[in-house]
Amino acid sequence: METYDPQAIETRWQKVWEDENAFHTPNAGPGTGNAYFVLEMLPYPSGTLHVGQVRNYTQGDVLTHFHRRHGKRVMRPMGFDSFGLNAENAAIRDGGHPRDIVRENIKKIRAQMKRMGWAIDWEREIASHEPEYYRWTQWLFLQFLKAGQAMRKEAPVKWCPKDQTVLANEQVIDGRCERCGTLVESKMLEQWFFRYTTYADELLDEMDLLESWPERILAAQRNWIGRSEGAELLFRVDELDIDIPVFTTRADTVYGATFFVLAPEHPLVPKLVAATEQEPAVLDYVRRTAAHSFAERENKEKDGVFTGRFAINPANGERIPMWVADYVLMEYGSGAIMAVPAHDDRDFEFAAKYELPVRQVIAPVDGSEPELPYVAKSREAKLVNSEQFTGLPAPEGERQIVEWLGKRGRGRPAISYRLRDWLLSRQRYWGSPIPVVHCGSCGIVPVPEEELPVLLPEIEDYAPKGKSPLESAEDWIRVPCPQCGGEARREADTMDTFVDSSWYFLRYCDPHNDTAPFERSAIDEWCPVDQYIGGIEHAVLHLLYARYFIKVLNDLGIVGFREPFSRLFNHGWVDMGGAKMSKSKGNAISPDDFVREHGADALRLYILFIGPADARVEWQATGLEGMSRFLRRLWRVALEVAAQSPEEGPGELAHKANETIVKVTDDIGRRFAYNTAIAAVMELVNEIARDPSAPGARFAVETAVSLIQPAAPHVAEELWGRLGHERLWEQPWPTADPSLLQRETFELVVQVNGKVRDPLEVPADLPEDELVARAKESPKVQAQLNGGEIRQTIVVPRKLVNLVVN
RNA sequence: GCGGGCGUGGCGGAACUGGCAAACGCGCUGGGUUUAGGUCCCAGUGGGGCUCACGCCCCUUACAGGUUCGAGUCCUGUCGCCCGCACCA
Incomplete structure (x- = not known):
């Protein structure tokens, strides 16, 4: 009998599919129906693929085939997140242009993807570094600018001293740069921001529109947005005619405020101490704090310095000392707090250190004496030492105090968010230029839309210098102001690559459009994405940015929906040696050797079989042999059955085959349980192998081949042909015969x-x-x-x- | 501290709605085919006990309770592990 030769079979069918353009699904216009958009997260073209990424795309591939064979018009595109530090750092390290590095990598990855046999519509391929793409990234930026959603502002920002660029909040992990692990510093800089925070409530509330997002992602986003309801109270500075607002979630404890704290970066600090005895000590403290990284600041013991000033507690008129301390953050609330040491851990710690008074104003209703700090805020706690509010349950006390202060103009209910605006400018070369011009007389002027794209200039030296390398492109940077014609300079910063990936799925719908980012009708036909697949690492990065982007585009009337990704599946990652497999950790395993030895089908099956699709798994190459074994067994059994004259009839095998149809259909279509789907087909094949001449064997083999096709399309196609049929990839998915299920x-x-x-x-x-x-x-x-x-x-x-x- | 999740053989895992725990695969053991190795085929493989044997019994899903005719699955508590956030007022 002819032996199973995966290399020959796989390359043969891959050629057929390529020649026929088998997986291209053209636009058919909105309302045609049956459109189904399967999307895996945009890959970053660093080097070559590893088996962890193979997992992502193989899962998407199974769904693609599955839905195609259910009669859906499936769009399953591919592209590359090709701007960014990875290519730029490689260029600095090894020489060469980032563009060439990216081009090489994409070429290699594309070849690997084709060799895996994934059913990708290559006619829709995009790459974010190409002018044809970033032209429209820039165009979208201008729409945001017009709508007031993009702006420049000075703010305390995170700065990576190694990459020499600012970072978004989301790119700082444990106080370190997400990319290089360097301790991140704080700088006060004027930068470009998207007004993310204006959509905080929509980002929370419209989670209801998401059909099946994993709870952990939603939880991470809720947590990240960090909405908290409380009050803003006004404290007057004694002897100065200044009011300073504080945000608090514990207005019920206002009678316990025994001191007041400002963040070192608070803009009023210099004014408070100007020409006083305390001025040198306070300014010195502010300077020393600025020299600390965020991580150092978080881990050190709290300290601070007295300003010599006093604030007036709006509730009881008490004079309380004002301090500057580094445990108060400028970025949150108003950058100043009322300190209630009896009922807050941090204030308590600070009060203990500087021997500041502690006054209890909340007590348990049962009359017991709590150990301080006592932080309870529930009906089990009541107010004490709080004048007319004494005795009220804490939540009711809070409500009444805020209302009472409100009537006297000293407070109001307020909501604060942990979420900060999205800092989008980067002082690096390899990204989309921000399409504006700085003019001495007109200020910030957008580049006219018809002049887009603003092309990245060619420069010699990409090395980061703390300001954008584009500054050195003198010819490029000097331009006449589009408004007044006077001398002006281009914006030299480039965009965060997360801007590129916040809209790429829209471009797939109309990838070659050169007069607009996309036709609205193409978007209406395909979007939102029906099934999105990707790793959990983007829980609060890409997934939140893209949600924001779509909400703005919807409010601008550019797209007709609120949420970009209806259903999201988070695949688990692949571990190697106990750590998540990744290029940067150096523990990446290439699929190439396995494909050469066992074939793409065996690797595909194994990566699906290795564990539940959403669980993290440890890579163990030995299991791959089992998949080779299974495929050889399937091959042998199928050829044997194909060779004999069909002996039909509903035997036990017909029952088993029909049950397998039900099981596999449910496992793939509803449960994303590819591992058990494959196990079910194995069971069926084992059953046939026991007696290949039994009645129903031919039907059972054809069923097994048909059901395994989404996971192992090459061998399935080959066997389907040898069983006397054609074009399995276009055949309807099998349905069970109810009478044979009985x-x-x-x-x-x-x-x-x-x-x-x-x-x-x-x-x-x-x-x-x-x-x-x-x-x-x-x-x-x-x-x-x-x-x-x-x-x-x-x-x-x-x-x-x-x-x-x- | 807050939030999300997990704990089943030597290993990866299955058991979806409470109904034969360990499907499927890896590994291992024995046997067959083969000049040999590999491939391939057959049988066995959670623990303990009884039996010459066919068989039969008991125990077992981190631990302790509970609900139920029945619990890996539901509830309470304990222990352990993983992930995210964290000086957020």
Whole structure:
């Protein structure tokens, strides 16, 4: 018998699919129906693919085939997130232009993807570094600018001293740069921001529109947005005519405020201490704090310095000392707090260090004496030492105090968010230029849309210098102002690559459009994405940015929906040596050797079989052999069955095959349980192998081949041909024959006191009382009953009988 | 501290709605085919006990309770692990 030769089979079919453009799905216009958009997250073209990424795209591939064969017009595109530091750093390290590095990498990855046999519509390929793409990234930026959603502002920002660029909040992990691990510093800089925070409530509330996002992602986003309801209270600075607002979630504790703290970066600090005895000490403290990285600041013991000033507590008129301390953050709330040491851990720690007074104003309702700090805020806690509010439950006390202060103009309910605006400018070369011009007389002027794209200039030296390398492109940077024609300079910063990936799925719908980013009709046909697949690492990065982007575009009337990704599946990553497999960790395993030795089908099957699709798994190459073994067995059995004259008839194999159809369809379509789907087909093949000449064997083999096709399309296609058929990739998905799902008998589980005593084969149509009678007849059951009296009989139709005795 | 999740053989895992725990695969053991190795085929493989044997019994899903005729699955508590956020007022 001819042996299974995966190399020959796979390259043959890959050529057929390529020649036929088999997986291109053209636009058919909106309302055509049946459109289904399968999308995996945009890959970053660093080097070559590893098996962890193979997992992502193989899962998407199974769904692509599955939905195609259910009659859907599936769009399954591919592209590359090709701007960014990775290519730029490689260029600095090894020489060469980032563009050439990216081009090389994309070429290699594309070849690997084709060799994996993934059903990708290559006619829609995009790459974010190409002018044809970033022209429209720039165009979208201008729409945001017009709408007031993009702006320049000075703010305390995170700065990576190694990459020499600012970072978005989301790119700082444990106080370190997400990319290089360097401790991140704080700088006060004027930068470009998207007004992310204006959409905080929509980003929270419209989570209801998401059909099946994993709870952990939603939780991470809720957590990241960090909405908290409280109040803003006004404290007057004694002897100065200045009011300073504070945000608090514990207005119920206002009578316990014994001191007041400002962040070192608070703009009023210099004014408070100007020309006072405390000025040198305070300014020195502010300077020393600025020199600390965020991580250092978080981990050190709290300290601070007295300003010499006092604030007036708006509730009781008390004079309380004002301090500057680094445990108060300028970025949150108003950058100043009322400190209530009796009921806040941090304030308590600070008060203990500087021997500041502690006054308890909340106590348990049961009258017990709590250990301080006592942070309870519930109906179990009541106010004490709080003048007319004493005795109220804490939540009610809060409400009344805010209302009372409000009437006197000293407070109001307020909401604060942890979310900060999205800092989008980067002082680096390899990104899309921000399409504006700085003019001495007109200020910031957008580049006219018809002049887009603003092309990246060619420069010699990409090395980061703390300001954008584009500054050195003198010819490029000097331009006449589009408004007044006077001398002006181009914006030299480039955009965060997350801007590129916030809209790429829209471009797939109309990838070659050169007069607009996309036709609205193309978007209406395909979007939102029906099934998005990607790793959890983008929980609060890409996934939140893209949601924001779409909401703005929807409000601008550019797209007709609120949420970009209807359904999201988070695949688990692949570990190697106990750590997540990645290029940067140096533990990446290339698929190439496995493809060469066992074939793409075996690797595809194995990566699906290795564990539940959403679980993290450890890479173990030994399991791959089992998949090769299975494919050889399938090959042998199929050829053997193909060679014999068909002996049809609904035997046991026909039942088994129909049950397998039901199981596999449900596993793939509803549960994303590719591992058990494959196990089910294996079971069927094992069953056929026991007697390939049994009745129904041919039907069973064809079913097995058809069901395994989304996971192992090459061998399935080859065997389908040898079984006398054609073009399996276009065949309708098999449906089960209900009459063959019915069996004449079933195995009745007979229990005594809940323990299985005798499984009995009985006719399917036996009435309940007959089932019980059969159960009682069983000698094994009789032995267990031991003549005892049956107190209760439980019958589960078509499953079991449970006899309960004393 | 807050939030999300997990704990099943030597290993990866299955058991979806409470109904035969360990499907499927890896590994291992024995046997067959083969000049040999590999491939391939057959059988076995959670623990303990009884039996010459066919078989039969008991225990077992981190631990302790609970609900139920029946719990890996539901509830309470404990222990352990993973992930995200964290000086957010």
